[in-house]
Amino acid sequence: MTISNELLDELLKGCKRPEDLLGDSGLMKELKVRLMERMLGAELTAHLGYEVGAEPPAEQTNRRNGVATKRVKGSDGEVPLSVPRDRDGSFEPELVRKGQTRIDGVDDRIIGLYAAGLSVRDIQAHLEDLYGLRVSPDLISRVTDAVLEEVRDWQHRALDRMYPIVIFDALRVKIRDADSRMVKNKAVYIALGVTREGEREVLGLWIADNEGAKFWLSVMNELRNRGVQDILIAVVDGLKGFPEAITAAFPETTVQTCIVHLIRHSMNYCSWKDRKAVAADLRPIYEAPTAEEAARQLDAFEENWGGKYPSIGPAWRRAWAEVIPFYAFSAAIRKIIYTTNAVESLNRVLRKTLKTKGSFPTEEAATKLIFLAIRNFEKGGRAVREWVAARNQLAIMFAGRFDA
Numbered sequence: 595m596t597i598s599n600e601l602l603d604e605l606l607k608g609c610k611r612p613e614d615l616l617g618d619s620g621l622m623k624e625l626k627v628r629l630m631e632r633m634l635g636a637e638l639t640a641h642l643g644y645e646v647g648a649e650p651p652a653e654q655t656n657r658r659n660g661v662a663t664k665r666v667k668g669s670d671g672e673v674p675l676s677v678p679r680d681r682d683g684s685f686e687p688e689l690v691r692k693g694q695t696r697i698d699g700v701d702d703r704i705i706g707l708y709a710a711g712l713s714v715r716d717i718q719a720h721l722e723d724l725y726g727l728r729v730s731p732d733l734i735s736r737v738t739d740a741v742l743e744e745v746r747d748w749q750h751r752a753l754d755r756m757y758p759i760v761i762f763d764a765l766r767v768k769i770r771d772a773d774s775r776m777v778k779n780k781a782v783y784i785a786l787g788v789t790r791e792g793e794r795e796v797l798g799l800w801i802a803d804n805e806g807a808k809f810w811l812s813v814m815n816e817l818r819n820r821g822v823q824d825i826l827i828a829v830v831d832g833l834k835g836f837p838e839a840i841t842a843a844f845p846e847t848t849v850q851t852c853i854v855h856l857i858r859h860s861m862n863y864c865s866w867k868d869r870k871a872v873a874a875d876l877r878p879i880y881e882a883p884t885a886e887e888a889a890r891q892l893d894a895f896e897e898n899w900g901g902k903y904p905s906i907g908p909a910w911r912r913a914w915a916e917v918i919p920f921y922a923f924s925a926a927i928r929k930i931i932y933t934t935n936a937v938e939s940l941n942r943v944l945r946k947t948l949k950t951k952g953s954f955p956t957e958e959a960a961t962k963l964i965f966l967a968i969r970n971f972e973k974g975g976r977a978v979r980e981w982v983a984a985r986n987q988l989a990i991m992f993a994g995r996f997d998a
Contacts, residue, residue, distance in 0.1 A: 627673050633689050638678045641685050656682050666695055667729070704729070704737045708966065710947065738962055745965045749798055753820045758988050758996065759788040759930060760797065761829040761852070762836070765944060767960050768953035769801070777953045782964060785817070786940060788930070790996070792981030796940070796968050797822075801957050807835030814843030826992050829931050830916070831855040837916055846995070850931055851916035853880045854938075860906045872899060872906070879910070885921040923991075926983035943971045 635646065638658065644650045650657060661676040675690065686692065707717045714731045722728055765782045785797040797817065802809050825847045830836045837849040857876060864872050875895050882888035896907035910917065920928060947967040954960040978984075989996045 627675060630689060631676050634675075634687050635678055637687050637689065638680065638685055642680060656680050656684065664690075664695070666690060672728070704734055705741065705966065708734070708738050708963065712950070741962050741966060742958060745961055748965065750820065753797060753817065753822050754787075754789060754795075755821060756790065756824040756826070756995070757787040757797075757822065758790060758826045758985075758992075759829065760825050760827075761786045761788075761931075763831060763852075763941065765941070765948070765964075767801075767948060767964075768951075769957055769960050770953060770955050772956070780957075780960075782960065783813070784940070784968075785813070788978055788981075790985075792978045792985060793976040794940075794972070794978060795976065796972065799961070799964060799968070801960065807839045810836050810839035811842055814839055818843055824995055826988060826995060827919075827927075827931060848919050849916050850919050851913045852931075853917070853920065856910065856913060856917070859909060863903050863905045863909075868902075872903070875899065880920070882921065885918040888918070888921055924984075924987045926980060927987055929980065930978060930984055940968070940971050943967055 639645055642650065642656060642658065643654070646658070657680065659679040659681045661678050663674055663676055665672050666675050677687065677690065679685065703721070704717060707720055712720065714734050717734055718729060718731070762783060762785050765784070766779050767782050768777050769780045770776070771778050781802045783800045783802060785799075787795045787797045789795055798813075800813055822844075825840075825844050827848050827850055828840050828844070829850050829852050830840070831852050840847055840849055857873065857880075860872065860876060861869055875898060878891040879888050879895060882891055892907065892910055900907055920931070923931070944964060944967050947963060951963070954963075
């Protein structure tokens, strides 16, 4: 639609200052309200079947019945709006629905601010300072609670039949317990899958009170019920009972301990002054070309550091059954499952969002915020780097399963 210059000149006749156009009582705000009221009037005309000022059909009892004034919140503040009515109340406007008090994506702005980690009080202050909108904490809660329905749909959506790689990782979040009312550290587990096409996809999130094989088996069964029939490589962080739960649901899956988590666990036993040297001596273990060479490097590490840090070597040996699959993979695959870039970038987004929160009042509040952060993460691009080389290797190593 093109607006003529003549019409624009007519509209701007009374505008001498910037505020005459953009101010609270300026032309832009008034024009917006008047256009909306005209559109609402056109909707009522279409509903009743006769124009304003014309006589209605003789057999029709429903008539225009004046206007009702309501105040709606928009991006430029709160404005009064006259909504036309009919006598029998059957008119249902589409532009501004009955009961609607917010327009212009106000809900989206609230959800966006919430997703950025702002508190309810911060959201209130931001909307008032920037848009002149005064919103109640109850309104903010209602808007963000609407996300829970989206979370439920997302958590139960159908998944692909096969995922070449699924990385399971955990975050610690402070959540107030519903029974004891005490704030507890709870684990939020996230499954990040890599699809056949090399795109990252968060398969789900789970908040666990008690970890263990039983919990993880329920997660694996949920993934199966949602359509996953095969996982080629599952990367885990060494949790007790995790490998057994995975292989119980997906017997052919190769379970790989996350090397990054194993290194971080090793650093927990070191003094700060030795961390750099210990990390350098661990490198030959996970960079070894074969499992045999890695075992020799682990022996050499223990000879060097076993006296001072006797817990590091045994920690690697306890996880060795889930470490050695790593050495059968090419450099292209190792890069994905070792550096875990796919999940580390997600974790950076989550930690940045969560760091502003001291604790969450409920698990639902934590779920809302984490889901919104995940949604923002996936909008930023989901492709795994250098996937083509890894895909070719996987197709050969898992022949018959990759393309099934």
